[in-house]
Amino acid sequence: MENYDKMRVVGRGAYGTVHLCCRLSDKKLVIIKQIPVEQMTKEERQAALNEVKVLAMLHHINIIEYYENFLEDKALMIVMEYAQGGTLMDYLQSRNGNLLEEEEILNFFAQMVLSLQHVHSKQILHRDLKTQNILLDKKKEIVKIGDFGISKVLSSKSKAYTVVGTPCYISPELCEGKPYNQKSDIWALGCVLYELTSLKRAFEAANLPALILKIMRGTFSPISDQYSEELRSLILTMLHLDPARRPHINQIMACPIVVNALMNLHTDTGKVACVRVHRPLSSMPGSRGRTSARGMGSARDALSGKPRALSSVLAWGGGLSLPTRLPIPSQDTQVVQVATGRTQRAAVTKHGRLFVWEPVGVGGETALPGSVDSAHPTLVPRYLEGQAAVTIQHVACGDLFTACLTDRGILMTYGSGANGCLGHGNMNDVTQAKIVEALLGYEVVQVSCGASHVLAVTNEHEVFAWGRGDNGRLGLGNQDCMASPQPVAVSEDIRPCSVYCGVDCSVILTLDGTLLCCGNNRNNKLGLDEINADGALERLVEEVNVFAPLASAPINTLQVQGVAVGTSHAALLTVEGKCYTFGANQFGQLGYEKEPHDRRPGQVKALNSSKISAIACGDTFTVAVTDDGEIFSWGKSARGRLGRVDDEPGVPKKVAITGEDPFNISSLSCSHGNTLVAIRPVQRSGSPME
Structure with missing residues (x-):
């Protein structure tokens, strides 16, 4: 950690602690996720490794950038980009019930689609898409997907079986224990899009059995009619109980309202090349260290x-x-x-x-x-x-x-x-x-x-x-x-x-x-x-x-x-x-x-x-x-x-x-x-x- 200055703890999860730090070389704020792998089981270590592996594979402006990792204090330190605008969930809660304009919703959604298309193109399932894992920049205009801790790299045409993810966003096939693929991420993205239009989750219940029942039935409150028929129809198709009837990520991008949002996005912000330069790791400097x-x-x-x-x-x-x-x-x-x-x-x-x-x-x-x-x-x-x-x-x-x-x-x-x-x-x-x-x-x-x-x-x-x-x-x-x-x-x-x-x-x-x-x-x-x-x-x-x-x-x-x-x-x-x-x-x-x-x-x-x-x-x-x-x-x-x-x-x-x-x-x-x-x-x- 000699290259970073810890500022404060910004989160704690099942696998470790998240610190906000300042990178001393350029004074840039970064996030360091501290995962105590030394005390973990083999399976838990594999999950920690998975996040590093997946982050290193992904290079996109709408995905949290991975900088480096190193070992210190009996823990794996993963250094990532800091999104100063907080989570999308925090932003929606700050609205105090005031619905978003459709243009703003589609602006956010288009960026999510671009990032998920990049993820799926690498044969990766995110498996935990939710508003808590979608972050915003300081101006709350640019969306960045993060937290790939339980994502899975698929072989060609393969499917996953393990039941993972946040209950409110899991798909019906997951509830039934059936194999699933990218269409489960589409379901979760549909839940996020519904949340953007309703400021509340599509599926909520007092207990897990009731929640599973709602998901299996596809029961959720109607979407406000202040939004266009095209947007409401898109949400309904993404939340179809049959995964085969849900659209592929490329089909979503081809929807007219999404195409318009994508065009506006590139017109407004310019097309940013997703090129990153990896900094050298700092777990253990080379042989030019000082001797006392x-x-x-x-x-x-x-x-x-x-x-x-x-x-x-x-x-x-x-x-x-x-x-x-x-x-x-x-x-x-x-x-x-x-x-x-x-x-x-x-x-x-x-x-x-x-x-x-x-x-x-x-x-x-x-x-x-x-x-x-x-x-x-x-x-x-x-x-x-x-x-x-x-x-x-x-x-x-x-x-x-x-x-x-x-x-x-x-x-x-x-x-x-x-x-x-x-x-x-x-x-x-x-x-x-x-x-x-x-x-x-x-x-x-x-x-x-x-x-x-x-x-x-x-x-x-x-x-x-x-x-x-x-x-x-x-x-x-x-x-x-x-x-x-x-x-x-x-x-x-x-x-x-x-x-x-x-x-x-x-x-x-x-x-x-x-x-x-x-x-x-x-x-x-x-x-x-x-x-x-x-x-x-x-x-x-x-x-x-x-x-x-x-x-x-x-x-x-x-x-x-x-x-x-x-x-x-x-x-x-x-x-x-x-x-x-x-x-x-x-x-x-x-x-x-x-x-x-x-x-x-x-x-x-x-x-x-x-x-x-x-x-x-x-x-x-x-x-x-x-x-x-x-x-x-x-x-x-x-x-x-x-x-x-x-x-x-x-x-x-x-x-x-x-x-x-x-x-x-x-x-x-x-x-x-x-x-x-x-x-x-x-x-x-x-x-x-x-």
């Missing part, structure tokens, strides 16, 4: 050897030949998870804050991604602002984009939108974290980013994939790019719990410890070749477009605890803490010797004396962490990939960490040539520091 002076001072204290911080984050690779402590925002920052991409380094703290490290060049200016001006760039930690009351529990990095997940299962992404990898329905870049709206109705429990695609898994074991699709990496049965999350089809008896993305492939881990893989199987890096227990290759698989189980012995019989996927190889961790690797071995990244054309997976026997607790794969190297806090690396050593001076290829060797002994390892992440490790010092007594 106190926080930076504490980081320097930790680096200088003064009282130790609760956590340290070590980095190597990308020109850092040995493990190097990165500065953290403050001495009391406890890092619980780290993630690295081609250009990004990010961390999540124990208290749910997300921060990133930015490279700083000469003069303090942030270096551009890919800059090679300095072999050893200075990295500065910066909290992402705008996280008030939002608890981040997980972060994942792709190439030039980042995904972060809240403790309530809401996913947000920002960065480069190439290939649709942000999941926002387009390929636009986003500088500030934006909610992946298509998943707002689900509780996401884990997310993984590849170079240009993403997989997410929900608490109900559903998997969604989006982004770049070649090589079949999305597991959707094709190679198409997807700009919004798509459900991945898996058998009903399979219960995914974790997902992992490689550069051009994807992996699902199930609750029973089995793996499903899709994408590029070059060098059998996904273990999809059919290799029997004797090591004989029965079928070679280069690529699959849907998720398939492991087929290579011996890994196809193992119970898996975790997996890591590099550019040309992969590693899996068994529940017993053993490490197996497979794929290309040109640089010794598998941790053992084998013939160049041998596609069989093998165990990293050099680590048999240790129990492995975590593994990660970079482009041409592998890193493993043991239960007792030791770190081993092997593979290509160029540009500090292994974090050790000894660069003997293909041999797992310990990475020496100085000044932090003993310690626990909180998180490990590798990507391309970079490695990040979060460690937590342990007191000499052996109990973790608090």
Whole structure:
């Protein structure tokens, strides 16, 4: 809310609170609807998501304009246009029984028809048209339809069944529980038109059964004869009990009295082009946030050897030949998870804050991604602002984009939108974290980013994939790019719990410890070749477009605890803490010797004396962490990939960490040539520091 100033509460509804706010950038008054989605059920979240989705689809001068949404204070904030003239219901009540002139009625009605025609053209039902949801501008001349909270997007020729809407405006078919379509909106619009002519509702009763009876009979008071026969006839046809006999919205527009009103409307006000510019979302600004002076001072204290911080984050690779402590925002920052991409380094703290490290060049200016001006760039930690009351529990990095997940299962992404990898329905870049709206109705429990695609898994074991699709990496049965999350089809008896993305492939881990893989199987890096227990290759698989189980012995019989996927190889961790690797071995990244054309997976026997607790794969190297806090690396050593001076290829060797002994390892992440490790010092007594 740092971009807005709250002025007052202007309404409260079943789903949240409505605030009148001032947008600080241009002092424009806006409405912010605050919907506490974090505490809602899946169905309630879906309803909140629906309003955002529908508003974003509609662009019309007679529909309340949607500006943006963001997450704050455990709630979804929807920023919309403010109509200063209040509701049409308020206006009619202010008439004190004095009927409106027919010209004014038709002026209002023509604008409603235009807006509803736009809504229906998008295959959307409003489902709650009423005078309380029709707003006016300051001069009370321009009509704007709002409140699409229970609207429904229909597929072609489909009908809806759910009984929703305000009782006084629901159609007879709704009362009978029959399927309905756009004709129910026509009924509600007829009720509104009747109200314009009578200053009272067409159907009212002391209780709901009596109201339903009136609606089913189509019983309402006569319309004043001061209005033309054409207007009264139009109302009667719109309130016909048989929906098939009600006019379509285009037929209403063709009525002579409505055509005249439409012509007068355009003559009086001019035809306004419905073009809108979307402002960037402000739920979480990008990585140019400020770091407090106190926080930076504490980081320097930790680096200088003064009282130790609760956590340290070590980095190597990308020109850092040995493990190097990165500065953290403050001495009391406890890092619980780290993630690295081609250009990004990010961390999540124990208290749910997300921060990133930015490279700083000469003069303090942030270096551009890919800059090679300095072999050893200075990295500065910066909290992402705008996280008030939002608890981040997980972060994942792709190439030039980042995904972060809240403790309530809401996913947000920002960065480069190439290939649709942000999941926002387009390929636009986003500088500030934006909610992946298509998943707002689900509780996401884990997310993984590849170079240009993403997989997410929900608490109900559903998997969604989006982004770049070649090589079949999305597991959707094709190679198409997807700009919004798509459900991945898996058998009903399979219960995914974790997902992992490689550069051009994807992996699902199930609750029973089995793996499903899709994408590029070059060098059998996904273990999809059919290799029997004797090591004989029965079928070679280069690529699959849907998720398939492991087929290579011996890994196809193992119970898996975790997996890591590099550019040309992969590693899996068994529940017993053993490490197996497979794929290309040109640089010794598998941790053992084998013939160049041998596609069989093998165990990293050099680590048999240790129990492995975590593994990660970079482009041409592998890193493993043991239960007792030791770190081993092997593979290509160029540009500090292994974090050790000894660069003997293909041999797992310990990475020496100085000044932090003993310690626990909180998180490990590798990507391309970079490695990040979060460690937590342990007191000499052996109990973790608090």
